[in-house]
Amino acid sequence: xxxxxxxxxxxxxxxxxxxxxxxxxxxxxxxxxxxxxxxxxxxxxxxxxxxxxxxxxxxxxxxxxxxxxxxxxxxxxxxxxxxxxxxxxxxxxxxxxxxxxxxxxxxxxxxxxxxxxx
Numbered sequence: 001x002x003x004x005x006x007x008x009x010x011x012x013x014x015x016x017x018x019x020x021x022x023x024x025x026x027x028x029x030x031x032x033x034x035x036x037x038x039x040x041x042x043x044x045x046x047x048x049x050x051x052x053x054x055x056x057x058x059x060x061x062x063x064x065x066x067x068x069x070x071x072x073x074x075x076x077x078x079x080x081x082x083x084x085x086x087x088x089x090x091x092x093x094x095x096x097x098x099x100x101x102x103x104x105x106x107x108x109x110x111x112x113x114x115x116x117x118x
Contacts, residue, residue, distance in 0.1 A: 001030040072109035
């Protein structure tokens with residue numbers, strides 16, 4: 001979180017000028033540590049933490065887009081792991097999927113999400 005606040009968030013539009021901003025986070029432990037709060041204050045950012053159990057009401061994209069997309073991506077990966085076309089490393093492990101495999105998974109998963117939301 002520290003690295004992200006320093007390298008990404010602080011360089012957002014207005015960040016270099018340290019304009020006040022609001023960052024909405026969930027209750028993930030790294031989002032609510034004292035060091036995160038101090039750094040957020042340093043970059044003129046107010047942290048708003050979503051109470052547990054309210055994600056579906058306050059972060060509808062997590063429920064309607066992100067969750068199905070991640071599920072579809074997992075299905076694509078599972079199909080890939082079930083095929084016997086993988087190359088095995090010298091250590092006996094399955095090699096990582098290629099970038100083109102992952103691109104295809106993303107495309108397929110995204111197309112499925114769009115259909116579900118209509």
